[in-house]
Amino acid sequence: SLAPNQVQTPVAVPTGAQSIKPECYGVFCWTYDLKKEEETRSWKKMITIAISGAAGTISNHLLFKLASGVVFGPDQPIALKLLGSEKSFHALEGVAMELEDSLYPLLREVSIGIDPYEVFEDAEWALLIGAKPRGPGMERADLLDINGKIYAEQGKALNAVASPNVKVIVVGNPCNTNALICLKNPPNIPAKNFHSLTRLDENRAKCQLALKAGVFYDKVSNVTIWGNHSTTQVPDFVNAQIGGVPVKEVIKAQKWLEEEFTEKVRKRGGVLIQKWGRSSAASTAVSIVDAINPLITPTPPGDWFPSGVYTNGNPYGIAEDLIYSMPCRSKGDGDYELVKDVIFDDYLRKRIKTSEEELLAEKRCTAHLTGEGIAVCDLPAGDTMLPGEM
Numbered sequence: 593s594l595a596p597n598q599v600q601t602p603v604a605v606p607t608g609a610q611s612i613k614p615e616c617y618g619v620f621c622w623t624y625d626l627k628k629e630e631e632t633r634s635w636k637k638m639i640t641i642a643i644s645g646a647a648g649t650i651s652n653h654l655l656f657k658l659a660s661g662v663v664f665g666p667d668q669p670i671a672l673k674l675l676g677s678e679k680s681f682h683a684l685e686g687v688a689m690e691l692e693d694s695l696y697p698l699l700r701e702v703s704i705g706i707d708p709y710e711v712f713e714d715a716e717w718a719l720l721i722g723a724k725p726r727g728p729g730m731e732r733a734d735l736l737d738i739n740g741k742i743y744a745e746q747g748k749a750l751n752a753v754a755s756p757n758v759k760v761i762v763v764g765n766p767c768n769t770n771a772l773i774c775l776k777n778p779p780n781i782p783a784k785n786f787h788s789l790t791r792l793d794e795n796r797a798k799c800q801l802a803l804k805a806g807v808f809y810d811k812v813s814n815v816t817i818w819g820n821h822s823t824t825q826v827p828d829f830v831n832a833q834i835g836g837v838p839v840k841e842v843i844k845a846q847k848w849l850e851e852e853f854t855e856k857v858r859k860r861g862g863v864l865i866q867k868w869g870r871s872s873a874a875s876t877a878v879s880i881v882d883a884i885n886p887l888i889t890p891t892p893p894g895d896w897f898p899s900g901v902y903t904n905g906n907p908y909g910i911a912e913d914l915i916y917s918m919p920c921r922s923k924g925d926g927d928y929e930l931v932k933d934v935i936f937d938d939y940l941r942k943r944i945k946t947s948e949e950e951l952l953a954e955k956r957c958t959a960h961l962t963g964e965g966i967a968v969c970d971l972p973a974g975d976t977m978l979p980g981e982m
């Protein structure tokens with residue numbers, strides 16, 4: 593008999609060579625009789641999740657979380673569609689082999705490929721992680737162009753073959769502008785469905801506030817990361833709470849909050865690279881799970897979560913037509929609404945503006961990829977892109 597947290601292993605029903613789908617991988621090519629299994633348990637309808645950069649370091653942590661059921665639930669069978677680059681195709685096969693060998697009952701299909709028009713077919717979630725790293729001496733404008741082209745193409749592919757209501761989370765950097773480019777290319781997918789990942793920054797901010805206040809992380813709520821996933825981001829201690837009380841009433845150290853806390857969160861990625869020798873991967877994968885979760889579960893009353901979303905009709909006066917991280921609430925249906933009751937002071941306003949200016953400059957620099965004419969790269973002085981996470 594099965595313990596309550598176990599799921600019965602499915603029985604593969606091979607129905608002959610004709611049932612083997614050419615695009616699938618290994619054991620996942622067998623056709624399972626899902627209908628028959630549904631009679632014995634109450635599984636939901638299978639969902640399809642596409643992941644780009646699937647042979648990369650972040651994905652290597654993320655895929656096993658998705659397959660285990662901790663993200664979408666123990667009654668949610670999934671199909672994984674893994675997109676790699678030509679260079680990473682062999683590694684992608686290795687990833688699929690490891691998924692096979694993990695015997696996850698909920699993982700019903702795995703397919704791998706390098707053509708987004710094939711891999712993104714019917715995707716209901718697209719977790720776009722694949723990107724070129726910023727090489728030594730590479731200018732920011734070059735990185736925006738190289739990765740922007742990848743995201744323009746993937747946006748077009750999503751538009752052509754994914755589910756029309758696909759939810760897209762862009763992780764590959766520079767993730768806000770990549771997400772904007774991606775959403776500009778598919779005319780049929782609502783702009784509201786596109787997110788850039790700032791959940792890692794939120795988690796880092798919560799950790800630092802918990803450390804300073806001497807409480808566990810779960811006491812910290814209402815943390816917003818405003819703006820770009822870069823060193824201009826604004827971790828908001830003005831609206832954040834600890835145990836339901838404003839942070840400023842618990843941590844009575846304004847200078848620490850304004851300077852040390854803000855710098856620590858903004859530069860955490862770079863410091864981690866100095867220690868680890870590579871960019872954060874495990875905690876990024878965890879933060880992708882943490883970014884999906886608030887979209888599929890109702891936000892607890894009074895709380896919110898930040899996400900890089902489209903600034904169409906935002907109540908904060910931030911320039912329209914950007915992907916900018918702002919506080920959101922969700923009913924758990926995959927959609928979200930922006931939070932209206934936030935406090936602004938001069939400190940926040942000024943910094944929110946700086947991040948906005950950076951994103952506007954990134955947008956001008958990628959105009960050729962969004963259909964808005966000739967690109968002009970007047971990026972602000974000082975390298976504000978997260979060191980090493982590029």
Ligand SMILES: NC(=O)c1ccc[n+]([C@@H]2O[C@H](COP(=O)([O-])OP(=O)(O)OC[C@H]3O[C@@H](n4cnc5c(N)ncnc54)[C@H](O)[C@@H]3O)[C@@H](O)[C@H]2O)c1
Pocket residue numbers: 644645646647648649650651675676677679680721722723724725742762763764765766767789790791792793821871872873876980981982
């Ligand atoms: N938003 C965030 O909070 C955050 C945090 C950490 C890292 N990142 C970013 O995530 C991205 C991935 O990081 P990683 O550590 O997994 O890198 P990685 O280099 O280990 O993996 C990236 C993978 O993407 C693949 N790839 C490149 N171009 C591709 C394309 N056109 N289509 C599909 N796949 C392609 C590469 O072959 C590689 O396997 C980077 O851009 C990094 O800067 C974002």
